[in-house]
Amino acid sequence: DIQMTQSPSTLSASVGDRVTITCRASQSISRWLAWYQQKPGKAPNLLVYKASSLESGVPSRFSGSGSGTDFTLTISSLQPDDLGTYYCQQYNSYPWTFGQGTKVEFK
Amino acid sequence: EVQLVESGGGLVQPGGSLRLSCVAAGFTVSNNYMSWVRQAPGKGLEWVSVIYSGGSTYYAHSVTGRFTVSRDNVRNTLYLQMNSLRAEDTAVYYCARNVDGGSYPDYFDLWGQGTLVTVSS
Numbered sequence: 001d002i003q004m005t006q007s008p009s010t011l012s013a014s015v016g017d018r019v020t021i022t023c024r025a026s027q028s029i030s031r032w033l034a035w036y037q038q039k040p041g042k043a044p045n046l047l048v049y050k051a052s053s054l055e056s057g058v059p060s061r062f063s064g065s066g067s068g069t070d071f072t073l074t075i076s077s078l079q080p081d082d083l084g085t086y087y088c089q090q091y092n093s094y095p096w097t098f099g100q101g102t103k104v105e106f107k
Numbered sequence: 108e109v110q111l112v113e114s115g116g117g118l119v120q121p122g123g124s125l126r127l128s129c130v131a132a133g134f135t136v137s138n139n140y141m142s143w144v145r146q147a148p149g150k151g152l153e154w155v156s157v158i159y160s161g162g163s164t165y166y167a168h169s170v171t172g173r174f175t176v177s178r179d180n181v182r183n184t185l186y187l188q189m190n191s192l193r194a195e196d197t198a199v200y201y202c203a204r205n206v207d208g209g210s211y212p213d214y215f216d217l218w219g220q221g222t223l224v225t226v227s228s
Contacts, residue, residue: 001168034214036152043201043218044152055216087152091214095167096154 002026002090006099014107019075021102023088025094028068032092035064035073039084047086048073064106109133109217111202116222123192123226129185129202129219131173137180140205140212143187146221157212164165167202170196181218192226199223 001026003026013019016028022035031051036044046055048064051071083106088099115127124220128141145154156166156176162175175188200223205212 032213036215038152043220044215044216046216047217049206049214049216088215089152089154091208091212094165096157098152098154101151 001095002029002096002097003092004090004099006086006088006102008080008102008104010103011101012077012105012107013078015078015080018054019082019104021073021076021086021088023066023068023071023099025071025092029092031067032090033064033066033071034089034091035062036087036089037082037084038061039089044087059075078106093106111204111217111219112198112221113202113222116200116224117190118225118227120228121226124188124190125192125224127187127189127200127202127218127224129187131183131185131204134204134211135214136178136183136185137196140207141176141178141185141225142203142205142212142214143174143176143185144203144218145196146201147198150198158185159212160207170183189224192224194226197224197226 005024033051036050038044052064064075085101085103108201113129119125126208142157158176161176177186201221202219203215204217208214
């Protein structure tokens, strides 16, 4: 199985900060990676697919990059609505696996 | 409106069974790849199963042999039959639609609100 490791597990930042979350796969997944945001008590919401393609309707302050085993999600200017937990997910091969999540908090 | 609505969760004893339902609106379940994903309380996301438009199914190792995914094309509904339930199956269960990647399903672009399954005596 492909293991997905995110860092950090928790991130404290201020409104307006540039935030970067990293996701590492235990083997190459090409660009078959998605990022989701989950707010407390809600279902996950798709942000980025195929490593760097922004889902329709997602603010442009979100961006994704990477290929192979190393990926990043960047929020260029953190906004109050960005509070939540972020997950990466590989869909290169079964079983599909998620990172353990990165919780974004405000200082 | 395009949406997924799950139901069927509840409290069940270890070793028991439960069937979850997921009704789709605004699109046809049988024309799409559809999945179940679960989240234990306070934990991360875990993919459970997928059913292809052609009927093929795949499962996570942890549920293989115990869970079965199926669909009813008339009711436009996805199901998850869960047998031999264990305490570690306690979670919110989400149904989700996969984007069609051609011959293989891609990422999840639509999620339901989830239904809570609690396995406890």
